[in-house]
Amino acid sequence: MNAFKTSWIRPSSLLLAAFALASAVVSPAALAAEKNSELHYTVYLGGLYLGSIETEIEQGDSQYKIESTANTSQAFNWIVSWFASGETEGLIGLDKFFPSQHQHKSTWNQNVRVVTMDYGKSGSVRVEKTTTRNEDSGRYTPIDPASLTNSVDPMTAILTMTNQLDEGKGCTARLPIFDGHRRYDAILSDVPSRYFKPSRYTVFSGNAIGCKLEFDRIGGFPVDQQQSFNSDSQQDVVVWAGAPIEGGRIVPVRMQLKTRFGNMEMHLDRYREGPMQLVSRNSQ
DSSP, rough: OEEEOOOOHHHHHHHHHHHHHHTTTOOOOOOGGGEEEEEEEEEEETEEEEEEEEEEEOOOSOHHHHHHHHEGGGGTEEEEEEOOOEEEEEEETTEHHHHHHEEEEETTEEEEEEEEEEEOOTOOOEEEEEEESSGGGGGGGOOOGGGGGGBBBBHHHHHHHHHHHHHTSSSSSSEEOOOSEEEEEEEEEEEEEEEOOOOOOOOOEEEEEEEEEEEEEEEOOOOHHHEEEEEEEEBBBEEEEEETTOOOOOEEEEEEEEEEEEEEEEEEEEEEEEEEEEEEEEOO
């Protein structure tokens, strides 16, 4: 296993990371009086608009559902054209989230991949994959089937973390994640809070909780990345979370990362919770 931070990544991978983070925001609501939440994030790379992420969440006392879409800007079509959609449904019990089904569909240029995962009560995971891309399994590190037991999808993992933050328990956690292709552990730890000034790009201002994000590669990663990984190029990835409205739920509001392509930033630029709606000046 190889613990790592993030060095250089393709622009589409950056948006995918932001997609996973933004897709797992959760809003409190009783099942009998279910309330929808909508969040919209914009992602910039080197000062240029890279793409957007839109998420809708439903949560009750015993169930949750998350739907999200993400796409790259047409301005980046000369590098990559990418669209993704994801959906997770699951159950809530003993203050924990248990996925029952997760599906992720992505279109990379002309290649389409679909992953569906069904979760058993014993913690087992059944995976079905279809793809139009030619993939050589020898290019990737092996995944031990036993390591999938009790793993969760990325949406449920981040949902778990936002709930932990909302309860005032801090960031510290290690979460076993399988996204249908890669098996890894997300390792989170606390960093000092940060104050964000009002900005035209976001609906959030104020103090935000900082969570440092690292990963432990278990399997399913390209072999050449495993061999050429350079620890000198590693850097911290920090996700900032806060409540956009007073007394509201804590959600991811900002992510910042330096890459070979320039600084990458993710901003929460629209937010709706029940009748409350916020829109950044840049999105008006």
